[in-house]
Amino acid sequence: MIQPAASPPSAASLPGAAAARIRWLAAPTSAAWLEQAIARPDLLLIDHAHCERKAAGVALQLMFRYPGDDALAAVLSPLAREELEHFELVLALMACRGIALRPLQASPYGAELTRAVRREEPGRMLDSFLVAGLIEARSHERMALLAEHAPDPELRRLYGELLASEARHFGLYWVLCEQRWPRALVMERLGQLAALEVQALLAAQPADGTVRFHSAGVVQDAVASS
Numbered sequence: 185m186i187q188p189a190a191s192p193p194s195a196a197s198l199p200g201a202a203a204a205r206i207r208w209l210a211a212p213t214s215a216a217w218l219e220q221a222i223a224r225p226d227l228l229l230i231d232h233a234h235c236e237r238k239a240a241g242v243a244l245q246l247m248f249r250y251p252g253d254d255a256l257a258a259v260l261s262p263l264a265r266e267e268l269e270h271f272e273l274v275l276a277l278m279a280c281r282g283i284a285l286r287p288l289q290a291s292p293y294g295a296e297l298t299r300a301v302r303r304e305e306p307g308r309m310l311d312s313f314l315v316a317g318l319i320e321a322r323s324h325e326r327m328a329l330l331a332e333h334a335p336d337p338e339l340r341r342l343y344g345e346l347l348a349s350e351a352r353h354f355g356l357y358w359v360l361c362e363q364r365w366p367r368a369l370v371m372e373r374l375g376q377l378a379a380l381e382v383q384a385l386l387a388a389q390p391a392d393g394t395v396r397f398h399s400a401g402v403v404q405d406a407v408a409s410s
């Protein structure tokens with residue numbers, strides 16, 4: 185059986201020594217998810233393309249929500265651009281393989297996390313950054329598993345190439361939080377949302393019963409002890 189790493193990846197490549205010590209994920213992905221993902225490489229590629237597009241959309245939405253915040257725009261505009269570059273990269277590989285982009289039924293994961301974002305400011309902004317960072321962190325963790333374990337060398341290379349940028353992405357959301365709130369407050373809220381992220385993932389089965397980048401599959405022991 186394939187054994188993923190026992191603990192979530194560290195954020196060693198994040199900007200700033202402080203960010204490198206942050207543990208985003210409350211529980212690691214299970215071997216069962218990895219096996220499902222490896223069995224459906226084409227489906228995962230399509231879903232990955234959608235994830236990159238959605239990540240660009242999240243960055244753009246935040247720019248529209250806070251139009252007067254130029255420090256925010258300076259971070260999010262290049263981030264949105266990079267997510268779209270990744271979207272195009274995945275599309276190009278799909279085209280080479282004759283895989284067409286098609287809509288996929290999303291797992292309930294993203295919607296569940298979005299529901300946890302508080303409605304009132306400034307909590308709304310903090311939660312939005314942390315939820316976006318958590319989604320990036322989970323994507324990074326799962327891409328790292330595929331970069332190591334996917335049987336197809338071209339897919340291992342693709343996921344491996346995208347890893348460093350994905351780590352940077354959740355680092356950027358962390359830096360945005362730290363620029364605006366005391367660290368203790370950010371850590372406390374991150375702890376709450378990280379626990380919720382795991383619960384959202386446990387229940388994240390797409391209606392068609394197949395696999396997604398953000399579908400169910402975390403180590404249960406880690407959930408119990410987290």
Ligand code: FE
Nearest residue numbers: 239320350353
């Ligand atoms: Fe990203």
